[in-house]
Amino acid sequence: MNNAVSLTARLLGAGLRALLVLTLVTGVAYPLLVTGIAQTAFRSKADGSQITADGRVVGSSLIGQSYLLPLEKGQRTPDADLRWFQGRPANGLGANTVNTRYRLLVSGATNLAADNPVLIRQVEAARAAVVRDNSVPGHPDQVPADAVTSSGSGLDPDISPAYARLQVDRVAARNGLPAARVARLVERHTEGRTLGFMGEPRVNVLELNIALRALTASH
């Protein structure tokens, strides 16, 4: 019995020593070295690909934002600010429930199954909203899937070129711009597949809206 205890203690001791030594290598030296190089060679990317417009930081090109009107009295959820291009729904975005003195952005998906009535209602409501909001002047008959589904992170920065095009008339009307100018803007901000085959074609909503603001200001 004593033998077993001392053997266990010896093994545990060796295990702990090994863990501490390897922690120094993989948990201290490695991340510090990577951070050092990253901060030297790819500073802006390592810090989150922030974008500046009009002299102030307006977010990250990688993180989707919401473009909403301020809450009015008695309203529970704010309305979309239809002057701006809208991103994908983010119904799975979590709230900060631990360490609540922070208001951290908590990423997340809905995790709803395809046959769940809640998801069916969400998709149908989103679809109806897209049709309603964009019905001036041409009626959209085809609502793209990305316009009515929540992404995996809830922070998807992109929409499909089809969804961006669908919003062109509305955005142009609300900003007093010719539709052709806004359509050209969307065209310029459409990114194809990487090397022609990786991922999907997309439009970065934040970058598009920044360009839209500049266009409106100069118009």
Place this chain on the structure above:
Amino acid sequence: MGPVLAGVLQLLALTAALALVYVPLGTYMARVYTSDRHLRVEKWIYKGIGADPDTRMRWPAYLRAVLGFSLAGVLFLYLLQRLQGVLPGSLGFSSIEPAQAFNTAVSFVTNTNWQSYAGEQAMGPLVQTGGLAVQNFVSAAVGIAVAMALVRGLARTRTGDLGNFWADLVRGTVRVLLPLAFVAALVLVACGVLQNFAGIHEVGQFLGAPQQWNGGAVASQEAIKELGTNGGGYFNANSAHPFENPTPFSNLFEIFLILVIPFALTRTFGVMVGSVRQGWAILATMAAIWVGFVALMMWTEFAHHEGALRIAGASLEGKELRFGVGASSIFAVSTTLTSTGAVDSFHSSYTGFGGGITLLSMMLGEIAPGGTGSGLYGMLILAVIAVFIAGLMVGRTPEYLGKKIGAREIKLAALYILVTPALVLVFTALSMALPTPPHSMLNPGEHGFSEVLYAFTSAANNNGSAFAGLDANTDWYNTTTALAMLLGRFLPMVFVLALAGSLAGQQPVPVTAGTLRTDKPLFAGLLLGAILIIVGLTYFPALALGPLAEGLAS
């Protein structure tokens, strides 16, 4: 070009990249684990540990070292989380509650990385970088070490010597994982993955109030998270989060990292047993399953014929637009066929059959190509079973690589096969039978059952992904999934090392005309058949209640 063709091209590009590094990486790892030289830095580490890397270990000694090291890992990680609230470098985050801290400690030590917490709001940089990411390295190195012990058991004769655990652990970390992770981390930063120690800070938005971001050493952790088939995300959304996986290229690169070591280890195996063709046969079986499952997944996801997905027009719920349906399907299959469990899209919102494929991928035992090391030893156990079945058919004593598969060997292999199904089915049944655990389900009907089945399949197979609607942060799930992870990791290792010991002690049997050639396509086919029959018979009833019922209902 349509999205289907783009998906297929991405699969081809990935396959080509994996093929390119297969021989050099596999051969290099064989050299690492057979060399008798020690690097200077390794000598320092051995001195720090106080272990002699040249001591030969028989299987019980090897096993004791594995268990001692892992137990130390669980204790250390548990304490680190329990003390987070008072330790510096934690952003003032509070300590983790006991049940969740135990679950997370076990989860990372067992290479599972099941997460019942949301990283960005619960774990500070000290725990993430100094605790969780460290286990990402060493738990992967432990897996490879055990696989190498089994390969030595097959390759050596009339000896008890399976190598030295400390040497295998340190070499795997220093010579294989660290250099690869270092390069991978820099590639990921160049794509846009975060790597800073900025802590929590505010960043302005286009409209409205600023956002609060939690920075961190994300790229360095992301690299080893994929490379070591760990899968625990820095953020709640895991590899769907743009700061973990910003571009279509980083997405394919991360899938590459997940698969590269498990596939290449079949080459290492071939070199070490003195016949690379033996490695080819194992590789062929793994690759056939992987490609087949990816094809099935793309088919069902592009068909998107269910409920909300039909109304939406594409299976994009829970998927990031920049990856699309094709690349998300490749990621989902690759992460569940290995023991990774990282996700770039949320499996719970896949089609009924798509979710079923992710479940079945894990139920195969994560052997195609499986986790780092655990995939290889899992597949070799099934190879032992396959030659045994073939031996029964022709009435000959089965043998594998010149080793007789006798009563002791087949008992150990059978015990290995029984562990995970027993854990999965018993815990799932208990969770359904007890009054409160079903309250954790998010979705109604078959899908709710699938959430529970998925949780225990993922835990017992050390995967870590989830049908994440399930509220797993309860005492019941934190405790039972932790038990499933522990037993699902270490019981099989006991049987693998015992088997390695008994194989190493044998006298080799001469090859005759009657020997079943295990380096031929016929054997790869036999192995594939054995896997599908064993897994099919074990899990069909459970699958029928969950994803099959859901998929057929639409």
